[in-house]
Every structure is written in structure tokens, then in C-alpha cells.
Amino acid sequence: MSTKLVEAETPIIPLHECRRFIVDCMLAVGTPKSNAETLANILVEADYRGHYSHGMNRIEMYLSEIQNGICNVNAAPEILKETPATAWVEGHNGLGVVVGTFGMEIAIQKAKKVGIGLVVCKGSNHYGIAGMYALQAMKEGLLGLSFTNTSPVVAPTRTKHAALGTNPLSLAAPGLNADSFVLDMATSAVAVGKIEMKNRTKSAIPPQWADLDTGALHPLGGDENNSSYKGYGLALLVEVLCGILGGGAYGPNIRMLGNFDMFADLGHCFIAIDPSCFAPGFEERLSDLMQSLRKMEPISTDKPVLVPGDPEQLHMDAVNKAGGVRYVQDQLDTCRKVAETLKVKPLQYDLH
């Protein structure tokens, strides 16, 4: 629940420059402009919200997948089967952000007609932060839920070996006066990106995050005595809604990140719900609940009680005030190397 920019002696970079850089990199590897912009918007939004693990940190991974021909930047998703309230979507191995944005758009259209839309996608790739698609529904006045499976890096309770993804879930819902509830969480103790960020800053991995023997992440809870079977169960809930319902890869069958020998065939699940089909006053009640929680007596006065989405809002406020985001030096070095390799204009630091 960090509310600060990355603490580093590195320059502030405006968000539009981050987007420009990602678009240029994606165009350089043959991505159609609108798909490049979709990816740039989603990655930079992750950094803006303070989820640095899922923003610029991932640009190398996306580029490698494309350059190795294991992800099709030109693919357009297709509806295979639908009812007034559901759709099953084939991603045709396109960019996860393109499949995801398409999937949630279909869910939104259906929710506006019959109160709920459920869309399950297969044949996709890494889609960034789950919260982006939940926010996509929220911007239309709906509740949005987003789920995805991921590469198997989490050990089920009672084994040291990985078999499930960090399988994140997100719910976003609108409150009054632009207030909002935005839960966006991996069902593991921590997200893989947080391990990557520890590696970027050469920090040790805390033992409650992972089995230090095999490197497998723990489910939320940690160990069996601390109810880790609930985190394990939640990872499976997400997998049932994604890979099992959608018919793509699932659980231990999903390729590991960085393996370019097989398609990812990831699955996503999107749900949009129209609150006007239920009790009037949804936004008022949600804001009332969130305000009552924020006003609770904290254990430590410097750590107020927050609701999901507040840490991200505080981070966005800090970015707005600073005029941009800060990356750790290792990230800037990566960006410079990427620019050289792809012969695109390097990320500019002194534009604000």
C-alpha cells in the first residue's frame, strides 16, 4: 500500500512521454497503431496507479514475445458463441490488452441490455493489470469484474511445487463524486511483478512471499496454519472462470514466462453488472460505506484506514503533482537498451 513515487534519484518523466516511447517501440516491431496505443495506455496507467510491476517493467517481455513470433500483434478477437448475456471469445493469440479490451466491451454492451454480461476469452496473452478492464466497465457506470490465469508460479497448499498462476481478480465500482472502489489483487501472497521489482532493486525476497527452496510463490495466507488453502482456493476459482470455462491453457499446462516454444493461450473472464437493475442508490451506499471505513480509528495515526483503490488514488495525486513518474535506474537502463536495439527515440527525461 505504498503511496509514494519510487524513491530514487532519477528524473520525473511525464506520462505522455512514457506512452510515446511504448508506442514507438511497438510500432518498431510491426504492431498496428491502435493496438500499440492500447498497450501504451494500459502499461502507463499501471505505472500511474503505482503498479510499477505491471507497467514499463513489462515492455521487454511484450517486445520479446512479439519478436519471437509467439504473439500476433495483428490478430483481432472473435466471438465464437453468444447469448444475450454471455459470450465466448477466441483471442487468436493477439495481444492480451487487445483481447481484454474487446472482451470487456462486449460484457458492457450486454450488461446495458440485460443487467449483466459475462465474457470468457481463450487464446490470449498477458493482459497487464486486471484492474484496467474493471475500470473500463466502471467508467460506464457499471460494476466491472476482471479475472485472468497466468503462468504457474504458485504452489498449492501442502506442496512446494508450483502449479497455478498468481491468477488476479479485480472489482471496480463507482461511488459518488468520482469516488470509487477498485480492488485489484493477485490471489498469491504477492504478484510476480513484486518479485521482479525486488530483483530490479537487488532486495531480498521475504520468506512469507515464496518458498525459498523452490522459488514457488505462496498462495494468499502463506501456509496452511494461516489459511493458505483459501488463497489456493481463490487461485482455482479464477482458473475455473478462465482456462476451464474458456477452454484455453490452464494450471500447470500454461507455459512459463519467457518460454517462446508454445503459445500462451491464456484465458480471461470479464463480468459487467448494471447496478440500476437492483436497489436504487448504489453509489450513495458505496460512498457511505467507504467513508465510514476511512474514518475508523487507526492502529497507527500515520497509517490511516484505506479502502481498495485509495493507495492508487494517492499515487495518482502524487504523479499529478510531480508532473510524471519516476523509474528505478535499472528500468531506465533497460529502456535505453531497448531504444538502441529497436532504433527508436530514447525515453526523454527533461520534457516537463
Place this chain on the structure above:
Amino acid sequence: MSTKLVEAETPIIPLHECRRFIVDCMLAVGTPKSNAETLANILVEADYRGHYSHGMNRIEMYLSEIQNGICNVNAAPEILKETPATAWVEGHNGLGVVVGTFGMEIAIQKAKKVGIGLVVCKGSNHYGIAGMYALQAMKEGLLGLSFTNTSPVVAPTRTKHAALGTNPLSLAAPGLNADSFVLDMATSAVAVGKIEMKNRTKSAIPPQWADLDTGALHPLGGDENNSSYKGYGLALLVEVLCGILGGGAYGPNIRMLGNFDMFADLGHCFIAIDPSCFAPGFEERLSDLMQSLRKMEPISTDKPVLVPGDPEQLHMDAVNKAGGVRYVQDQLDTCRKVAETLKVKPLQYDLH
């Protein structure tokens, strides 16, 4: 994840006798027979599945609520608003099990027509184990999801004071050959019933379950360093789908258990999903995933890797073999007192 019957020197009691006793008690306080049977089936199913906290353990609570006139055993739920895929239901302060069974039945009917049904109820009471309603959908070949809010006994991250319920969630889904996935979990570190069971057996409450100062339960995760904000966020996700969407009581506004000065006005949310609207072969994939997890190398050979629903299946197998369930002596004493007070035939111990 206990797989044994209660270890006590108490007699085995057949399930039909447990049901008979509960029906008689409920009839004695004026409950219509079909509603009494619905409650008996759901409570005894909880004991059968090994969730002793939510079975016979709760009979006193239900009877007290009815005798204090704070729950209407004659009420029939009513649909206030609906679309082909959604319904908003008023429980009219009826028994939670009656409102819940009705709500999931509507969700099932809608899922069979348009692939998904979402039903949100208000004006309800304690509905027993969340899993019963998920199983209700699973028995129809569907995926079932069930959520409920509960009395505020869980402290949000960063405060010692309770403001949210244990807000359980459940997903049940069918596998091959009667195999199944049944996740049924409180979003707190443990369920309130587990605290009650510790009290019945005069055992100490582990510090990772609750704040020993205020008695408030911790969210799943425990403390902030162990990602408790995820458990807290999940409790809120459930509340958004129940009290906030349905317009009943929510969060800190819900009455405490045992307070007979106000109606519970609990909210439930039910979702049924028809897997045939998505990729063919759902049951095969689910069983394949579950089997691969069960076959994983365990840390300790006497503790095999399980999937959600396995501990309950093992318990049901043990009950079937023994010919019934066993209750702790304190529970038997309670049942005897209840029988005397209501002048119903006591729970019979020697019927097998």
C-alpha cells in the same frame, strides 16, 4: 482441513435423526413444515460436510431469533425487479435458508435460458453455509456462486475495530463422474463458527485468527505485512455484491448476532453459469486439473494435496461409514435443554 469426525466419546447420531430433531424444534416455534425441512436439510448438510460450526451448533440462534419475533418464519420472498438475466429479491425478513434457496432457484432458471443468472437479495437472515446454494446450482450441471454479508466482526487492515462481516463466498462446479470443485470460505482468517467451536471445547483462540485485545477477527492474510488488505478487499467485494447492490444493511450497520432489537436485513448474491455457453468439455478439463493437483508431491506424505471440496468429501465418507455424526458433549447438552424448553422429543442417540 479436518477429515475426521469430532473426536469425542459421544454417540453416533444418524443424519435423519438430526433432521427430525431440527424439524420438530422449528415446528414447535411455529415454522411451516416446508420451511422447517429446508432449514433442517441445510444445517444437517453442514454437519455432514464437516462444517460443524454452521450446523446443529446454530439451532439455538435460529430458535432465539424466531422466539424473539425478529425473524418471520412464514415470510415468502418476492421478486422486486428483473431482466432475463438478473433479479432483485426482497426477503421480507424470512428465514435466510428460504430466501437463499429461492434466490438461487431464480438464478438457475435464468442461467438455463441466457447462460447466466445473477440474483441479489435483501431483507434476509443468516443463511447457513454459503456452499449449499452453490451446490444447488451444481446439481443442475451449472457453476454456482454464492455470497452473503454477515454481522461486523472483522477488523479492516490498520484498525483493531470490527466493521465488516466474515462475508463468505462459494463456488461449486461439476467434474466428471460425480467429482466436484466446492470452494466455501469466509474471507476472514477463520469463520465465526470456528471461534464458537473453540469456545464449546474450551480451547484458546490462536492470535493469528483475531485481535486478542478487541476480539475482532483478522481478514484473510492476518496483518498488513502478510497482505491482509487482500482479505479485507475480498470482504468488501462480497459486501458490494450483497448489501450495497441489494440495498439491505451493510458493513458496520448490520446488527450483531444476538441483538434482537433490529432486523438483520442481510443481503445475499447468487450467480449461476451454464458452462455449455462456453468451451465444450468443461467437466473433463476441471477433473483433469483437479487430478493433476491431487497427484502432486506433498511436503508431508501424510498430508496429500487436496482441492476445495475434498476435505468435505472425506468427511462425508467417514460419516457414511460410521452411520452418522458425532457432536461434542456441550452440543448434546444444548440440544437436551432445547428439547425440554420446547417440549419436543429429545435427540435420540441409539437409533443406529
